[in-house]
Amino acid sequence: MRISLLGLVRVGYVLGAALLMTTVLPRLGVPGRLVPDLVLIGVVSSAVLRGPVHGALLGLAAGWVLEIVPPVGAPLGLAALTLMLAGAAAGSLRRTSSRSFVRPLAALALAAVVVLGGRAGSAVVAEGSVDLAGILATLTATLAAGLLLLPVLVAVDRALVRRRLG
Amino acid sequence: MSHHAKRRLLALLVVATLAVLVADLAGHPAVDAIRSASGTVVGPVQRVLSGAPPGRVAELAAENARLRAEADRLSREVQALSQVRDLVADGAVTGRSVVIGQVVASEASALGGRSLTLDVGSNDGVAVDSTVVGSAGLVGRVVAVAPWTSDVQLLGAAQSVVAVRVGDRGLLGTVSPIPAGGGADDDGQLSLALAQPGSPAVGDLVTTLGSVGGRPYAAGVTVGRVVSVEPQPGRTTVTARVAPAVDREGLDVVAVLVPAARDEPRPVVEEPVGAPGGEPAGEPAGQRGGDVVGAG
Known part of the structure; x- marks a missing residue:
């Protein structure tokens, strides 16, 4: 497996996004429910160009990064698995011919629903209740951030592939 | 990487993730090691990013907390003392x-x-x-x-x-x-x-x-x-x-x-000699002497 610039960009993005989500944004006073899932946006931007298997693999790896960055998830591994499913779901919307911007956003919406659905499900199992308003707020924040970030990430990905750096 | 290799890798990683998940749910100590290791490695980065207070501020914050605890303790003691004073009064x-x-x-x-x-x-x-x-x-x-x-x-x-x-x-x-x-x-x-x-x-x-x-x-x-x-x-x-x-x-x-049991007999009260309106000595003690006792 060769190391490519695109791979390094991916690793850097996921690490930076994980730290931003867990440390910087809460420190800046962003309420927890309004922190967008930046890692998920990165996974979707790559998955929607390459398909479900790649999306699942990337989602699992990114999910593990998110788990390992403190606060460590509990139970360890659950978030990685849901992010894997979300990556696979986003990858299933791939169309190599399509350059539409709506498609990545739809993939992000689908993936976010998968992640937040998993979170709501585990909350129901663990606590018997779920903060639906908080989950909808996170969904909205993630989609809003995706509206800004997804075109940039997709464009960077395509540019790197075109220059044979991917 | 070929498509098949990717699938194999994915299956392997999913199995590994599931193993960790089950181990964590079962309370295996290795998972705690992962937690503390991640805190050791990533924690300092997070400290820097979150702008953790530098030495002087942290020192003052610690002193502040200590003094507040001391003040709480003292006000508690003052309160207890005033209650003791009430009791004694x-x-x-x-x-x-x-x-x-x-x-x-x-x-x-x-x-x-x-x-x-x-x-x-x-x-x-x-x-x-x-x-x-x-x-x-x-x-x-x-x-x-x-x-x-x-x-x-x-x-x-x-x-x-x-x-x-x-x-x-x-x-x-x-x-x-x-x-x-x-x-x-x-x-x-x-x-x-x-x-x-x-x-x-x-x-x-x-x-x-x-x-x-x-x-x-x-x-x-x-x-x-x-x-x-x-x-x-x-x-x-x-x-x-x-x-x-x-x-x-x-x-x-x-x-x-603290109950103190009486260990010597109570003295008989005698009429002082030459008291006015003298009744026979000893009679009042016979009538009124000794506490009325009653069981609780």
Whole structure:
């Protein structure tokens, strides 16, 4: 497996996004429910160009990064698995011919629903209740951030592939 | 990487993730190692990113917390001291040997009423059936003693009966909890049953009669005041309601009266020679000498 610039960009993005989500944004006073899932946006931007298997693999790896960055998830591994499913779901919307911007956003919406659905499900199992308003707020924040970030990430990905750096 | 290799890698990683998930749910110690390792590695980065306070600020924050804890402790001590002063200023404690104790636990008894635990015990001289008083009056009696703690049955607990004197005339009676179904239990009021004919007035002071050796109840400790008298036509004795003097919910610092048994005979009071209106000497002592004793 060769190391490519695109791979390094991916690793850097996921690490930076994980730290931003867990440390910087809460420190800046962003309420927890309004922190967008930046890692998920990165996974979707790559998955929607390459398909479900790649999306699942990337989602699992990114999910593990998110788990390992403190606060460590509990139970360890659950978030990685849901992010894997979300990556696979986003990858299933791939169309190599399509350059539409709506498609990545739809993939992000689908993936976010998968992640937040998993979170709501585990909350129901663990606590018997779920903060639906908080989950909808996170969904909205993630989609809003995706509206800004997804075109940039997709464009960077395509540019790197075109220059044979991917 | 080929498509097949990717699938194989994905399956492998999923299995590994599931293994970690199950291990964490089962409480395997290796998962805790992962947690602490991640904190060790990523934690410093997060500290820098979050702008953790530099040395001087952290030092001042720590000192601030320490001083606040100290201030809390001192204000607590001042409060306890003022309660001790109230206790000592009250008549119930003067002239008696007491041990000052603090309530450290309180429990609603299954039989009704409440019991307390004090932070004084047999090593402090507390014995079973010692009287416990607060600054306002009688709290209860010690029912069990451990080396450093003792359990107190509160006034008004089930099956607690206190022999009392009522009012200026010193009518004899007993104070007990209001029996179940005996009317509304207003603010923890107690039932007073007179043991002799006579009628108490509302507002009469109720004090303990006292027992032999001051156990379980010392004499003359305020129990409360009569708040209502129940008319009972056709009966010679009267029952009444008594509001206890102490707030049994908010007890903190209390005094345990250490019982001191009398070990020498009480002297016979003799009429001074040449006293005016002389009655035969010794007769008053025969009529009035010696305390009236009553069991608690």
